[in-house]
Amino acid sequence: MLPIVKEQFRKRRYHRQKAHLILYALRSRAQDPRVEAIELDSYRDLLTKDFGITAAVNPSSYPFRRFVGELGIEIAPARGFCSTDQVWQEYADSVKKLKLEDFYRKQRARLEILMDDQLPAGGEWNFDDQNRLPPTKEELGVLGPWLPAEDEIDQQVRRELDELEKTGVRFIGKDGPRKFAGTREQALQALAHFIEHRLDLFGPYEDAVDQRNWSMSHSLLSAPMNLGLLDPLEVVREAENAYRSGKARLQSVEGFIRQIIGWRDYVWHLYWQFGQDYVTNNSLAADKPLPSFMIELSEEGLEAKCLSHTISDLSENAWLHHIPRLMILGNHSMQRGYLPKQVNDWFIDAFVDGTPWVMPANTIGMSLYADGGLMSTKPYAAGGAYLSKMTNYCSDCPLNPKKRVGEDACSFTAGYWYFLDQNPDLQKNHRMFNAYAGLRKLTDLDQLREQEASRTNF
Numbered sequence: 443m444l445p446i447v448k449e450q451f452r453k454r455r456y457h458r459q460k461a462h463l464i465l466y467a468l469r470s471r472a473q474d475p476r477v478e479a480i481e482l483d484s485y486r487d488l489l490t491k492d493f494g495i496t497a498a499v500n501p502s503s504y505p506f507r508r509f510v511g512e513l514g515i516e517i518a519p520a521r522g523f524c525s526t527d528q529v530w531q532e533y534a535d536s537v538k539k540l541k542l543e544d545f546y547r548k549q550r551a552r553l554e555i556l557m558d559d560q561l562p563a564g565g566e567w568n569f570d571d572q573n574r575l576p577p578t579k580e581e582l583g584v585l586g587p588w589l590p591a592e593d594e595i596d597q598q599v600r601r602e603l604d605e606l607e608k609t610g611v612r613f614i615g616k617d618g619p620r621k622f623a624g625t626r627e628q629a630l631q632a633l634a635h636f637i638e639h640r641l642d643l644f645g646p647y648e649d650a651v652d653q654r655n656w657s658m659s660h661s662l663l664s665a666p667m668n669l670g671l672l673d674p675l676e677v678v679r680e681a682e683n684a685y686r687s688g689k690a691r692l693q694s695v696e697g698f699i700r701q702i703i704g705w706r707d708y709v710w711h712l713y714w715q716f717g718q719d720y721v722t723n724n725s726l727a728a729d730k731p732l733p734s735f736m737i738e739l740s741e742e743g744l745e746a747k748c749l750s751h752t753i754s755d756l757s758e759n760a761w762l763h764h765i766p767r768l769m770i771l772g773n774h775s776m777q778r779g780y781l782p783k784q785v786n787d788w789f790i791d792a793f794v795d796g797t798p799w800v801m802p803a804n805t806i807g808m809s810l811y812a813d814g815g816l817m818s819t820k821p822y823a824a825g826g827a828y829l830s831k832m833t834n835y836c837s838d839c840p841l842n843p844k845k846r847v848g849e850d851a852c853s854f855t856a857g858y859w860y861f862l863d864q865n866p867d868l869q870k871n872h873r874m875f876n877a878y879a880g881l882r883k884l885t886d887l888d889q890l891r892e893q894e895a896s897r898t899n900f
């Protein structure tokens with residue numbers, strides 16, 4: 443049975459394209475004659491009326507697990523990951539400190555992925571040092587992503603969302619042609635297209651941000667995987683086959699597989715490992731509410747080209763690759779002290795692939811360092827030097843990445859130094875030694891403090 447609860451969209455402000463994809467996936471699934479879809483006003487209706495439900499797959503969030511527990515039905519193990527709770531627990535019990543790299547290597551060996559005679563293919567576990575190229579001068583020569591042809595269900599969904607808006611439901615972001623797979627068949631097409639045309643260049647440019655190319659060589663498969671339309675193991679097996687058949691280079695295939703059997707599973711297990719209160723961590727005592735440009739997803743009035751283009755891309759596509767998420771939006775949110783829980787919830791609502799389980803480790807831990815270092819050994823704080831290397835925004839920006847004070851001071855460079863200055867406890871972290879040595883050498887710190895304390899625009 444498939445419950446469809448459109449009223450969920452009234453509770454929070456979702457990106458319109460996220461709401462579209464979810465409703466499209468549900469409506470498409472409901473076409474299957476074996477599926478009985480029921481429209482409900484609230485999931486709680488399942489508690490008060492008898493729909494004959496006897497079993498459910500364990501949901502992927504704390505609130506839904508609590509809710510399904512109340513139904514008193516049989517619960518099957520959660521699906522959609524490459525490792526079970528037991529595999530994770532054995533790993534977690536065997537180490538003093540949880541580390542993605544260790545977990546990833548165990549996964550590779552256990553699942554026998556990219557292994558030759560029990561050794562990593564190519565003799566290395568990791569090719570990250572080859573995978574950090576900045577954007578190319580000429581546009582990256584890669585075929586665009588697979589895009590669905592919209593169908594009658596898309597039109598129906600669009601009408602339904604329009605109707606909801608008339609009754610007061612408020613979305614953020616632009617409506618637009620759907621860009622992500624919403625059925626199993628589409629997901630397989632998207633996977634095949636990525637493997638055939640895009641995987642080979644995934645590695646070298648996975649961290650590069652190019653304003654001319656919104657998706658670079660990324661797979662756009664997070665949404666179909668998170669919706670349960672693709673099994674992550676089938677995705678990595680296809681990627682491995684591409685390496686074995688000479689279709690894609692090892693550095694790309696390894697980098698891609700690491701994202702899935704490594705990062706994706708790691709983040710999933712951390713959601714349960716860290717517990718439901720993890721999301722309320724705020725170790726840097728951040729206290730600013732989210733700015734309206736994030737809440738409304740509007741780039742209007744933003745000066746910083748990197749920030750305005752990122753917001754506009756997000757509004758356009760409901761998706762960004764990991765570097766704009768981490769090093770532009772996450773970095774900005776940490777530098778400016780936005781409330782971590784608000785940042786976390788905003789990311790869930792604004793991104794097509796956002797889910798409660800995926801976000802805490804990525805926002806509270808990795809982007810904001812709000813967990814005091816449980817997830818990362820140091821804050822991912824960066825100024826204009828990093829962004830001018832890994833993006834091509836700065837040449838089109840009225841601000842100067844090298845300047846921290848003055849009319850044309852880069853808000854990321856100034857924000858970086860101000861962040862260090864405002865969080866002196868971070869000096870205790872030995873990995874921040876060089877950063878604070880740099881801060882102590884600044885001769886214009888008073889001027890920078892005054893400028894940043896009164897900053898109203900970015």
Ligand SMILES: Cc1cc2nc3c(=O)[nH]c(=O)nc-3n(C[C@H](O)[C@H](O)[C@H](O)COP(=O)(O)OP(=O)(O)OC[C@H]3O[C@@H](n4cnc5c(N)ncnc54)[C@H](O)[C@@H]3O)c2cc1C
Pocket residue numbers: 659660661662663664665667668698701702705706707709762763764765767768772789790793795796797800801804805808809
């Ligand atoms: C602040 C922040 C927010 C994020 N929000 C989400 C989110 O809402 N949903 C989501 O699925 N991923 C999220 N990620 C992880 C990553 O950015 C996205 O998975 C990726 O950009 C999705 O695009 P893609 O499918 O083209 O990924 P690719 O670059 O092609 O990577 C392949 C796959 O690896 C997995 N993956 C890679 N990194 C991570 C990670 N850190 N956590 C979990 N999975 C990972 C994803 O399933 C992804 O599809 C977030 C990362 C950060 C730093």
Ligand code: SF4
Pocket residue numbers: 745746747748749825826829830835836839840841842843852853854855
């Ligand atoms: S100069 Fe600074 S604000 Fe402008 S695009 Fe570069 S990093 Fe962003």
